[in-house]
Amino acid sequence: MGYPSDRKYTKQHEWIQASGTTASVGITDHAQESLGDIVFVELPKIGADLAAGKTFGTVESVKAVSDLYAPASGTVTETNGELATSPEKVNKDPHGSWMMKITLKNPAELDALLSSADYEKFVAEEGGH
Amino acid sequence: MSSIETTPVPAVRKTALNAVHRQMGAKMVDFNGWDMPVEYPSSIGAGIVNEHLAVRTGVGIFDVSHMGDIRLVGPQALAAVQHISMNDASRLAIGQAQYSALLYPQGTFVDDVIVHRLGEDEYLLVINAGTREKDFNWVRDNTRQFDCSVENLSDDFTQIAIQGPKGVNVLQKLTDADLNAVKFYWVTRGSVCGLKNILIARTGYTAEDGFEIYVPADEATSARVWNEILSAGKEFGIVPCGLGSRNTLRLEGKLPLYGHEISDTINVWEAGLDRFCKMEKHNFVGRAALEKTKAEGVTRTLVGLEMAERGIARDGYKVLNGDGREIGYVTSGSPAPFLKKNIALAYVPPEFAGMGTALKVEIRGQGVGAQVVPTPFYKRPKKT
Numbered sequence: 417m418g419y420p421s422d423r424k425y426t427k428q429h430e431w432i433q434a435s436g437t438t439a440s441v442g443i444t445d446h447a448q449e450s451l452g453d454i455v456f457v458e459l460p461k462i463g464a465d466l467a468a469g470k471t472f473g474t475v476e477s478v479k480a481v482s483d484l485y486a487p488a489s490g491t492v493t494e495t496n497g498e499l500a501t502s503p504e505k506v507n508k509d510p511h512g513s514w515m516m517k518i519t520l521k522n523p524a525e526l527d528a529l530l531s532s533a534d535y536e537k538f539v540a541e542e543g544g545h
Numbered sequence: 546m547s548s549i550e551t552t553p554v555p556a557v558r559k560t561a562l563n564a565v566h567r568q569m570g571a572k573m574v575d576f577n578g579w580d581m582p583v584e585y586p587s588s589i590g591a592g593i594v595n596e597h598l599a600v601r602t603g604v605g606i607f608d609v610s611h612m613g614d615i616r617l618v619g620p621q622a623l624a625a626v627q628h629i630s631m632n633d634a635s636r637l638a639i640g641q642a643q644y645s646a647l648l649y650p651q652g653t654f655v656d657d658v659i660v661h662r663l664g665e666d667e668y669l670l671v672i673n674a675g676t677r678e679k680d681f682n683w684v685r686d687n688t689r690q691f692d693c694s695v696e697n698l699s700d701d702f703t704q705i706a707i708q709g710p711k712g713v714n715v716l717q718k719l720t721d722a723d724l725n726a727v728k729f730y731w732v733t734r735g736s737v738c739g740l741k742n743i744l745i746a747r748t749g750y751t752a753e754d755g756f757e758i759y760v761p762a763d764e765a766t767s768a769r770v771w772n773e774i775l776s777a778g779k780e781f782g783i784v785p786c787g788l789g790s791r792n793t794l795r796l797e798g799k800l801p802l803y804g805h806e807i808s809d810t811i812n813v814w815e816a817g818l819d820r821f822c823k824m825e826k827h828n829f830v831g832r833a834a835l836e837k838t839k840a841e842g843v844t845r846t847l848v849g850l851e852m853a854e855r856g857i858a859r860d861g862y863k864v865l866n867g868d869g870r871e872i873g874y875v876t877s878g879s880p881a882p883f884l885k886k887n888i889a890l891a892y893v894p895p896e897f898a899g900m901g902t903a904l905k906v907e908i909r910g911q912g913v914g915a916q917v918v919p920t921p922f923y924k925r926p927k928k929t
Contacts, residue, residue, distance in 0.1 A: 452572070452584055455857070456855075456880070476857055478593040478879060478880050479593060479789050479879075481859060500855075507587075
């Protein structure tokens with residue numbers, strides 16, 4: 417699976433797709449692959465204020481618990497309720513399964529994140545799959 | 546205790562099938578110093594959930610060569626086994642096996658074992674990977690007074706587990722032994738994949754029917770047998786399985802894991818393994834202490850928990866009472882792929898062990914509702 421170039425990536429394996437000051441956030445194909453069968457996604461409350469780099473939720477596979485880190489600062493406007501009942505969607509379509517939408521506090525923060533090409537390189541160097 | 550003859554432990558150990566696992570794309574992890582597959586890729590129909598379901602409904606194959614094997618042979622082999630294990634090995638017919646444990650004098654666990662009686666005066670103890678050296682040294686040191694030899698055969702075998710209701714169909718294609726004549730927890734010998742006189746045990750760690758075979762540990766033979774089993778199992782939907790599903794399978798069946806439900810600080814009564822501990826047999830290591838602790842009663846007991854609220858209990862999480870006070874801890878916790886529930890085993894004081902007791906598990910600082918439920922969580926259907 418390739419990494420879409422319409423969004424930015426973090427070294428903690430989240431993606432963020434922005435349009436103006438609103439953005440969707442999810443985890444990458446590499447992240448879902450490393451985790452294995454995802455069985456639980458815990459997301460923040462609507463209205464929660466997130467700081468870039470801080471945890472905003474948890475994703476669990478059968479075997480592992482993994483924190484989710486906010487790629488950028490902002491306020492949560494929506495969470496993907498479908499993932500509460502069908503967390504396996506993240507395995508099947510990681511780049512289509514957004515977890516939350518936020519209103520960006522400072523869209524310029526995204527400039528510091530990785531492009532799809534850089535992320536792909538980062539994953540390869542990390543010894544990923 | 547003597548510390549001589551202790552073999553140094555290499556940094557990372559590999560089974561003879563290591564290259565095969567890597568070739569198949571398995572995700573590898575360090576398990577007690579062993580480089581082992583945790584799961585195989587979803588692209589070949591595997592992954593923990595699929596592997597787990599394959600064993601419950603069809604068949605799966607595991608490399609369990611990291612398990613250790615100790616053989617005791619000689620005129621006093623039975624007396625030696627009786628002395629070092631808590632179950633009653635005198636009840637074993639030749640070809641029969643039993644679940645048992647090796648205990649410290651204080652009644653806590655050196656390890657749990659499967660004792661196989663292979664001959665008139667020949668016993669095979671199958672022990673855990675993480676405790677191989679400790680167990681062998683302990684067995685050797687505690688059987689010196691008996692007229693029998695103690696051999697560490699751990700590196701001699703590639704041990705492959707073929708588990709699940711269809712396991713018998715798969716293995717029968719590859720052996721001349723009549724597997725239908727082998728009952729659960731019995732062993733036989735036969736040719737397997739053209740190899741003569743292979744030990745075939747109807748045992749496992751999945752709470753399912755299945756077999757464990759012991760083949761020569763050279764890489765070529767091991768790989769050939771592994772691949773022949775996969776080919777023979779194709780028509781039954783066989784799936785290669787790693788330690789991830791091995792753990793969820795054994796947890797559903799409440800089979801103890803060393804370092805979790807049993808350890809050198811947990812005794813037999815706490816672990817609820819009373820029925821495998823034969824106090825009526827003559828003296829064995831740990832018996833005196835167990836007699837005393839039995840009279841005193843336990844302060845904690847192993848219970849099954851099912852999450853009543855959304856959340857997954859994990860190993861080491863705190864267990865709280867209804868008021869949020871810490872009363873115990875989770876020994877093993879996971880989603881249960883077949884039961885589709887979030888389950889856990891936990892040590893709690895006996896007053897909180899009643900069926901239906903509402904407890905909480907602390908997950909990321911929050912008390913999440915759970916309930917004491919009967920165990921095992923999963924029991925395989927009886928054959929009709």
